[in-house]
Amino acid sequence: MPPSQPLRSPAPLIVFGAGGHGRVVAEAAMLTHRWDSIHASDRMPSAQSELLPGIRLLDADTAMALDPEIHIAIGDNQAREKEASAWGHERLVSVIHPVASVSQFSSIAAGCFVAASAVVGPMAVVGMGVIVNHGAVVDHDVEVGAFSHIAPNTSLGGYAKIGQRVLIGSGAVVLPYIVIGDDVTVGAGAVVNTHLLESGTYAGVPARKIL
Numbered sequence: 001m002p003p004s005q006p007l008r009s010p011a012p013l014i015v016f017g018a019g020g021h022g023r024v025v026a027e028a029a030m031l032t033h034r035w036d037s038i039h040a041s042d043r044m045p046s047a048q049s050e051l052l053p054g055i056r057l058l059d060a061d062t063a064m065a066l067d068p069e070i071h072i073a074i075g076d077n078q079a080r081e082k083e084a085s086a087w088g089h090e091r092l093v094s095v096i097h098p099v100a101s102v103s104q105f106s107s108i109a110a111g112c113f114v115a116a117s118a119v120v121g122p123m124a125v126v127g128m129g130v131i132v133n134h135g136a137v138v139d140h141d142v143e144v145g146a147f148s149h150i151a152p153n154t155s156l157g158g159y160a161k162i163g164q165r166v167l168i169g170s171g172a173v174v175l176p177y178i179v180i181g182d183d184v185t186v187g188a189g190a191v192v193n194t195h196l197l198e199s200g201t202y203a204g205v206p207a208r209k210i211l
């Protein structure tokens with residue numbers, strides 16, 4: 001799919017996930033002006049009636065009855081992957097903040113969120129349901145596997161290859177050409193200068209396995 005989004009969608013958008021990340025996604029979706037109608041939903045009952053001013057919170061059955069496009073706005077990678085399957089991958093849509101910089105020569109799969117001030121470089125390939133959070137840089141030719149989360153202000157150097165359900169913690173730096181396997185967590189502020197192929201938690205400068 002090309003990173004540019006169609007100007008208008010005929011369907012309403014449901015932002016699924018009524019937490020802080022949901023609020024960030026809902027505001028970005030409003031700013032795209034792609035959807036006439038945006039609502040939020042969650043499996044957890046809430047005392048609130050709105051996620052943000054103008055974004056009503058609906059129960060999941062009411063949301064589904066609208067035959068909507070869905071964005072799963074849950075920060076946790078496993079939970080996001082599970083909800084994406086539950087709602088159906090064919091309904092998933094990406095939300096790209098209007099002040100993100102996404103190369104026309106990159107590829108962004110369905111269900112991704114690219115936040116304000118994030119950069120996705122040319123020939124980068126971003127898999128389904130990935131979060132590229134505020135200010136993160138996914139440089140040229142980087143691959144990011146499905147349902148990973150590239151947290152705020154991280155930097156993925158050119159040709160780095162990131163597996164599925166990986167969390168790259170806030171402010172971490174992954175050097176160019178580094179390969180990170182599935183289900184790896186990289187701690188905030190880490191510098192990754194060797195391949196991390198075994199699942200687990202790595203932190204520090206340089207990053208070492210801690211858990």
Ligand SMILES: CC(C)(COP(=O)(O)OP(=O)(O)OC[C@H]1O[C@@H](n2cnc3c(N)ncnc32)[C@H](O)[C@@H]1OP(=O)(O)O)[C@@H](O)C(=O)NCCC(=O)NCCS
Binds near residue numbers: 170188189202
């Ligand atoms: C690395 C991380 C996943 C570990 O979390 P955890 O499993 O709860 O582990 P703990 O907090 O018990 O820490 C375990 C040890 O690692 C150390 N540690 C934790 N995070 C660290 C980090 N980012 N860098 C260096 N050391 C770290 C702790 O001080 C502790 O050391 P100790 O055993 O000597 O006391 C977590 O601290 C982290 O950095 N998460 C990233 C969060 C993030 O950026 N989210 C994005 C939000 S949008």
